[in-house]
Amino acid sequence: MPYNSFDGSIPEELSSMPKLKVLLLGSNNFTGFIPPSLGNISGLEKLWLGINNIEGNIPDELGRLSNLTEFLLEDNRLTGAIPPKIFNISSLKIINLSFNALSGNLPHNVGFQLPNLKGLYMNSNQLAGSIPEFLSNSSKLFLIDLGINMLTGPVPTSLGNLRLLQFFHINNNQLGEGEGLELSFLTALTNCRFLVRLIIESNPLKGILPDSIGNLSSSLQMIVASGCQITGSIPSEIDSLKNLNYLALSNNNINGSIPSTIGGLGKLQRLYLDGNKIEGFIPNKLCHLQNLGEISMESNKLSGSIPSCIGNLSSLQKLHLNSNTLISSIPASLWTLKYLLFLNLSSNSLSGGLPPDMRMFNVMENMDISWNQLSGNIPSIVGAFTSLSSLNLSRNTFQGLIPESLGDLVTLEFMDLSYNNLSGTIPKSLEALSHLKYLNFSFNKLFGEIPSGGAFTNFTGGSFIQNEALCGQPIFQVPPCTSQSTSKRRKGIILLKYILSAVVFVSILAALIIIATEYRKRKMKNPTSVDLIPAVELRMISFQELRHATDDFCEVNLLGKGSFASEECPQRVTYTARE
Incomplete structure (x- = not known):
């Protein structure tokens, strides 16, 4: 009766049905506690009480359900420790206790046996202690999800015995290997030839990525190892993971350069290397990854220029190269990425301008x-x-x-x-x-x-x-x-x-004309000596002055005769017009 809107408590009367094999009450609105009497339904094979609002502890009595194959209590408000007897129900194939508030340590006793277990979902709780060694005996396990808990200690290398393992999630715990040591469990997992997802992020692993990472499953599609305090460089052997489509190594202490062999990851769609100490150039072979949709390399020590071939990544939607020391101009081909949604090139030393014909x-x-x-x-x-x-x-x-x-x-x-x-x-x-x-x-x-x-x-x-x-x-x-x-x-x-420009122009033009005119004047012929004689100013003489000067026109003072009569003058001459 799942996927209804049943509310209230789970009826204890269900325990009076000893031959009941399947009890599916998931995805309802049940509240209250799990009745311990459900442990009396000896024939029960499938119990699904997940996605409700049930609270309290998991009753120890449920450990008596010896025929149980599926134990599903996910997404409730359960608290307390997981009863150890649960891990001795040998018929169990799937345990799902995720998204609760369960606490306490997982049992570490090697005497526990879950030989038929295929899926172990315990993520998003408050579980402590170490990862149980006995899980390596569950040879049918294809999924382990212990993420978002409080687990400590090293990751058991014995988990490499799980040859059918496909999904290994131990993210967001306190697991560690020891500072400066190789992450040996990764080498152990190379035996898991069907591994598809490896999610180990947000653990203080403090180790080095081994070269053997290239020997991981050829089926591997996802490696998420961000925030693990990983040191050393990215192994060049990583190019062997031909089916890898998601690689996240963000927020570690990885140094060295980006190996050019990364261009061999032809199916890679997401590449996150941000928040490390990676230096050197961005390899041009990155442009070979035609399926890349997201690149995050911000907050590193990358130098040089953005590869001019970046425009070849026609599927690119996110490009974050901010907070590096990149120089030169932004490649013109970048502005042709018509599907680009998020672009961050801030805090670099890029120069040049923006083109007028961007296409995205x-x-x-x-x-x-x-x-x-x-x-x-x-x-x-x-x-x-x-x-x-x-x-x-x-x-x-x-x-x-x-x-x-x-x-x-x-x-x-x-x-x-x-x-x-x-x-x-x-x-x-x-x-x-x-x-x-x-x-x-x-x-x-x-x-x-x-x-x-x-x-x-x-x-x-x-x-x-x-x-x-x-x-x-x-x-x-x-x-x-x-x-x-x-x-x-x-x-x-x-x-x-x-106007000011015109005034300046006219002023300059006028000055040039004046200069040219003066120049022409200087080139003219020099004046003659006659021209240099100063002119004599002639004063006007009145008739009375003339008469007095010639003693009434006396003949003594006569300079010459004309056709008119002459006139005599007195004997004394006081003034003459001649000199």
Whole structure:
């Protein structure tokens, strides 16, 4: 009677049915405790009480169910220790006690026998102690899930005897091998030729990945070993795992470089190497992994440039290379990855600009290229990234205007353009960004009126500090704008620039003409000696002066005769016109 909405307690009357073989009450709303009397149903083979709200301990009496093959109590509120007798029911094939609050140690007595056990699900409890050695005798085991508990000690190498093991999950415990030692249990697991998933993350293993990792099952699809304090380098033999599609070695102490042999993992879809001490270049052979959908290599010591062949990874959806020491420009081929959703290249030393013809604009959700040395204008094509929720271009040297097209980013929640050289006004089109929760335009060269409608009603002066001449509402902590509109002011400034340019041009042209004229004058012929004689200024003489000077025109003073009569003069001459 599973998958109903039964509530209340499990009836104790069920114990009066000794021949009952199957009791399926899972996925209901039962509460209360498990009746100990259920241990009297001697013929019971399958017991499913999972996915309810049952609490309390697991009754010891259930250890008497000697014919039980499936014991399923997952996803309840059970507490206390697991009765040891459960591990002596030799007929058990599946034990599922996951997602409870069970505590205590798992039994370590080698006398326990579960020869028919195939699946052991005990994840998400509070179990302590070490992994039981006796499990290595359960030769039919194909799944062990002990993740998210409080288990300690080394991982038993005897588990390598489980030749049919396919899924081994021991993540999120306190298991350890010993600092600086090889993880010997990995070598032991090379005997498990059907192993598909190996999940050992979040344990203080503190060991070194052995070269024998390349000898693990050819069926292996997933290795999750993040947060294990693993040291040493990534073995080059890893390329032997031809069916591996998920490799996570994040947040360890791995050093050395990324082996070029990683290009042999042709089926790899997810690669997580972030949070280590990996150095050197990103190998070009990484571009051979055509199925890669996610790459996380942030927070390492990677250097050099991003491989120009990155555009070959046509299925790539996530690329995180932030917090390294990468240089050079962003490869043009990267902007052709039309399925890229998440891009983070922040905190590197990348330079150059952004191309105007990016192609991934239909799907991109998060773009962070902050804390680099990128320059040039912000391309208008960014406004076509209609799925974008976060855009961070801060801490670069971008210049020019903020594109009007950014107002088309209707899903945008986060935008940071601070610490650049952006100029001009803030586009009023940004008022349409109704989902915007964070905005930072500070430390630029912006001027004019700050828009006050739409999303801007949620922001304060902290979003606009240290700009050239912004004005607007008091909430923005800037001076009020004048009556002249910002658009007119902007046009006036632009017009003034043109006028000043024209005036400067005309002034220079006039100066050149004057210089040329003066030069031509100097090239003219020198003047003659006659031209150099100074002119004599002739004074006008009145008739009376002339008469007095010639003694009434006396003949003595006569210079010559004409056709007119002459005239005599007195004898004394006092003045003559001759010299």
